[in-house]
Amino acid sequence: xxxxxxxxxxxxxxxxxxxxxxxxxxxxxxxxxxxxxxxxxxxxxxxxxxxxxxxxxxxxxxxxxxxxxxxxxxxxxxxxxxxxxxxxxxxxxxxxxxxxxxxxxxxxxxxxxxxxxxxxxxxxxxxxxxxxxxxxxxxxxxxxxxxxxxxxxxxxxxxxxxxxxxxxxxxxxxxxxxxxxxxxxxxxxxxxxxxxxxxxxxxxxxxxxxxxxxxxxxxxxxxxxxxxxxxxxxxxxxxxxxxxxxxxxxxxxxxx
Amino acid sequence: xxxxxxxxxxxxxxxxxxxxxxxxxxxxxxxxxxxxxxxxxxxxxxxxxxxxxxxxxxxxxxxxxxxxxxxxxxxxxxxxxxxxxxxxxxxxxxxxxxxxxxxxxxxxxxxxxxxxxxxxxxxxxxxxxxxxxxxxxxxxxxxxxxxxxxxxxxxxxxxxxxxxxxxxxxxxxxxxxxxxxxxxxxxxxxxxxxxxxxxxxxxxxxxxxxxxxxxxxxxxxxxxxxxxxxxxxxxx
Numbered sequence: 446x447x448x449x450x451x452x453x454x455x456x457x458x459x460x461x462x463x464x465x466x467x468x469x470x471x472x473x474x475x476x477x478x479x480x481x482x483x484x485x486x487x488x489x490x491x492x493x494x495x496x497x498x499x500x501x502x503x504x505x506x507x508x509x510x511x512x513x514x515x516x517x518x519x520x521x522x523x524x525x526x527x528x529x530x531x532x533x534x535x536x537x538x539x540x541x542x543x544x545x546x547x548x549x550x551x552x553x554x555x556x557x558x559x560x561x562x563x564x565x566x567x568x569x570x571x572x573x574x575x576x577x578x579x580x581x582x583x584x585x586x587x588x589x590x591x592x593x594x595x596x597x598x599x600x601x602x603x604x605x606x607x608x609x610x611x612x613x614x615x616x617x618x619x620x621x622x623x624x625x626x627x628x629x630x631x632x633x634x635x636x637x638x639x640x641x642x643x644x645x646x647x648x649x650x651x652x653x654x655x656x657x658x659x660x661x662x663x664x665x666x667x668x669x670x671x672x673x674x675x676x677x678x679x680x681x682x683x684x685x686x687x688x689x690x691x692x693x694x695x696x697x698x699x700x701x
Numbered sequence: 702x703x704x705x706x707x708x709x710x711x712x713x714x715x716x717x718x719x720x721x722x723x724x725x726x727x728x729x730x731x732x733x734x735x736x737x738x739x740x741x742x743x744x745x746x747x748x749x750x751x752x753x754x755x756x757x758x759x760x761x762x763x764x765x766x767x768x769x770x771x772x773x774x775x776x777x778x779x780x781x782x783x784x785x786x787x788x789x790x791x792x793x794x795x796x797x798x799x800x801x802x803x804x805x806x807x808x809x810x811x812x813x814x815x816x817x818x819x820x821x822x823x824x825x826x827x828x829x830x831x832x833x834x835x836x837x838x839x840x841x842x843x844x845x846x847x848x849x850x851x852x853x854x855x856x857x858x859x860x861x862x863x864x865x866x867x868x869x870x871x872x873x874x875x876x877x878x879x880x881x882x883x884x885x886x887x888x889x890x891x892x893x894x895x896x897x898x899x900x901x902x903x904x905x906x907x908x909x910x911x912x913x914x915x916x917x918x919x920x921x922x923x924x925x926x927x928x929x930x931x932x933x934x935x936x937x
Binding site: 600601602603606696 | 752755757771773775777779781783784788792793795817819833837
């Protein structure tokens with residue numbers, strides 16, 4: 446039964462993607478100017494060319510590494526802050542205004558300031574992205590930490606669970622849905638900001654390539670790199686995030 | 702009946718939430734192997750008393766001593782839904798796998814090592830919670846209406862199970878309950894808490910060995926004893 450539902454969902458997803466390609470194709474035909482709106486097959490040919498030359502993977506890899514680094518830093522620091530603010534009302538009174546300030550700081554400002562203060566380095570790039578993302582993770586995890594079951598807290602205290610055991614077996618599973626949501630929102634936000642960071646001050650990565658071809662007015666190449674990276678991020682979603690969520694939520698489905 | 706060892710001592714002089722007094726002077730001791738039942742109207746502060754003894758609430762005037770390792774069965778089973786039955790014992794109490802396994806066998810959950818709690822019935826969940834409390838070999842066992850919302854037959858089986866486990870390990874036990882049958886079957890002494898703030902308004906000792914008790918007669922005499930303490934109200 447679940448398999449059939451899955452199958453139906455896959456078919457719907459594929460069809461809807463196909464429809465997107467058709468819309469693109471029609472738009473390209475109507476424009477009739479491949480330098481402005483290249484056809485999907487034209488873009489596919491460029492992706493193939495870049496892949497054969499190997500440059501595609503160099504830039505995809507560079508961007509992916511930055512996404513990963515910024516993601517880990519942002520999740521690590523964001524979760525710590527969120528957990529702390531969610532558990533301690535005193536800390537939250539002081540921390541909340543900071544959080545709101547940083548939440549409303551435009552990504553561009555963080556990036557520019559980070560490059561100005563740290564220099565045009567890898568550290569500056571990752572820092573800029575992470576700083577953009579940390580407040581969002583913290584807010585989402587704070588909500589999770591506030592909703593902790595007080596009975597389980599009592600239980601873990603009575604049975605003298607160690608802080609580590611408590612974190613792993615009592616808090617982390619309660620945070621998992623919030624963690625997954627923050628992670629998902631994180632990945633999609635981070636990779637978009639990483640492109641801007643690369644656009645403004647890096648010499649490799651998808652963002653750098655887009656900058657390059659933007660200056661040369663090569664729409665086909667801009668689209669080729671964008672589409673490739675979207676494909677990579679979709680693969681991360683389908684093959685990493687979704688299976689992990691299923692694994693973490695397996696205890697729920699046994700009910701009944 | 703009470704075995705060797707030091708009795709658990711509770712001497713609460715005052716406990717309030719904000720400006721609302723909850724507990725007045727409440728003092729008693731429970732010897733190892735002894736089962737003290739605490740009863741009284743709902744919301745009178747019985748759970749607060751247990752939380753103080755468990756060390757969960759330290760904001761009170763008075764002293765609680767010789768509690769040792771605590772095992773507690775809460776009103777709700779309070780299990781980790783994302784861990785298996787076995788994990789709920791080993792990960793929470795730090796006991797070994799073998800110990801946990803035999804504790805599960807003891808409460809009749811030998812076939813459910815890898816079951817997640819939400820696949821178990823309420824009775825099974827409560828037995829799992831009981832196993833968790835016993836596996837730490839507690840010096841003090843706290844039972845907070847641990848057998849409520851079970852059907853009569855299941856509740857009776859659970860009480861008998863609890864009785865067996867208690868006889869074997871002899872912790873000092875504190876049993877919060879409204880159920881006369883439960884007191885008649887398990888308790889050595891019963892305290893009645895009432896008033897605002899609550900204090901001990903009555904205490905009675907239940908004689909007779911555990912196996913040779915005339916439970917219906919004991920229930921009846923407990924009922925009239927409680928009625929004499931609380932003329933306006935009736936108990937179930």
